Amino acid sequence: MTDKPFQPASRAAPSPVSIGDAAPLADRSGDRVLIPPVAQAPERPPSDIVWSLGGQTMGTTWNARLIAPPGADKAAFQSAIEAELAEIVRLFSPWERGSEISRFNAAPQGVWAVSQAFWDFLDAAMDLGDETNGAVDPTLGALVDLWGFGPPGPRSPLLPTPEDEEIVAALKVSGWQKLRLNRDARAVMQMGGMKLDFSALAKGHAVDRVSDRLMAMGATSHLVEIGGELKGRGVKPDAQPWWAEIERLADSPAPRTVVALHELAVATSGDYRRAFEHQGRLYPHTIDGSTGQPVDNGLASVSVLHAQALRADAYATALTVMGPYDGPEFAEGLGLAAHFVQRTDRGLVERMTPAWRAMMDDDTA
Template sequence: MSAPPSRPPGDEVLRLKGETMGTSWSVGAVAPAGVTETALLAVIQPELDAVIAVFSPWEPTSEISRFNAAPAGVWALSQAFWTVLDASMDLADDTDGAVDPTLGALVDLWGFGPPGPRIGSPVPPEDEIAAALSVSGWRRLRLNRDARGAVQPGGMKLDFSGIAKGHAVDRVSEALSRLGATSHLVEIGGEMRGLGVKPDGQPWWIGLEEPPGAPSARTVAALVDIAVATSGDWRRAFEHEGHLYPHTLNGRTGRPIDNGVTSVTVFHASAMTADSWATALTVLGAEEGLALATAHGLAAQIVVRTEAGMVEHLTPAFVAMMDEEEA
């Protein structure tokens, strides 16, 4: 039986919110005596700014933009860049490329990157898809661990949209803990991490994101020393000739996913890991994704659109978590 969470460091929940990475963020934190909202923001904002400075392809001077524009060669990376890239490559290996950090050219091609939506037909022609695929693929990216560097083969564009928000959540959470605000809930664009409990002893209760039209009641979960991430096809997508094209791309085909998966939710101690696994399971689909998530002991929910309506698939760890909260 796990030990109960420690008493929070104060008697009040301080709340802050703002915008970052093209989305919103919010924090509820129980801070030690004397720590104000201004002090909390002073540790939160630098972490958010640092993530943008490293991982935002919308910023032309960011580290990822510089790598993407670099000529062929070995390029040294910052520790933050290396940590996220290394984690992405490990998961690419575990999922046979369902998470692939090298799909930036395809992201741009399909209108989801910094260049914006395509002019004319939103669906690119086959030859342009093939050209983008030719400079993509996680197996083509080589890492130099001794130099903490990556080999730019020429023309490759990295993209961390499936992991960056979770990484930012973890960074903010860790910064708050260093300040002494060890009980908190951090949320960035729907990805969340909760540590400790509130002053009244209650956990950080959150409602899981549900796809539009979901028939079931919204699931409520307690975040105590755990993170949750949801990948959904309604967040960023376009419709063309009656077909939905979500922003999650399948690196094997060079196209947006078309497997019926509308929503994937994953719980994990790390928001970055939960975020990346949610993307991977979305690409893999219900059958393959559920089997792999179960094999890795993940608490995951996969929702699929079918002709009969939405069907929910749960891993054993997810079911056990829900049973524990209802007990």
């Protein structure tokens, strides 16, 4: 076996890896292919052994394909992934009454010390709130519950939408600018009634944590997926990258798109994922903290590619909240690779940032 790194795979790529509910492709004819820039040839995987693992977590499914190092124990990898995901749930799931986030949300007014892991994640979420001017906001739990997307469950069909007074009351205990952190004490101020919600971040964070755990265990080539958020590292034994299909609306004007997830994550936010319809209007689960209501700006889906799954997840949500005009402008300013599909009177219209377009294969641009 040579110690030389693998050479990059040909741009004429085979069908993508199918993960979760993604339908396998018979061929790539007519597909759009995205290839991220690669600074240097990827290193050889640790072996030729490819394992597929999976399970349930966070109200959805997880899947992992990994190239195991020689002598590795498959059960140990399964257990390690499950341990990482269980820790995410223990810290950040509002559906678990004993989780750290649930304890904070139920706490009376006061200053409460939190664990280091909770603090680090909340601090990162607050930074994203600052960066996006609240388009990512970890304090909207009261509004999420009010609209029927939180642990209390859906609203009654007799009263599917909240009254204005209810929205105003929930807004009073929401807003990332109202949350106070005591860094010296590693403590968070509960103003009374504020509810944290990390639904725009948790899956991406979990993908990153699982990926880092696999790296630490010697599986330096792998593809991780949780509820549609994916991250790929390294390459497969045949030197091909991990191929994945971008989530796509049935009537989208964009062709079927596959991306080489080499040191790259992808996340998609869509108004079709969790939503309800009332009097002809669609109410998606993404809440705009500036209005206290589900977004209603015409964006049907936003996909983002980023090295960190956490940021891909967060930016997909933020760009959805920003809308079809401010969202692309913000994304271009940051150099994000992002793709937008907007509902218009003319039907679905797509838009992509220069960084997204730059990844497109010459034959599919």
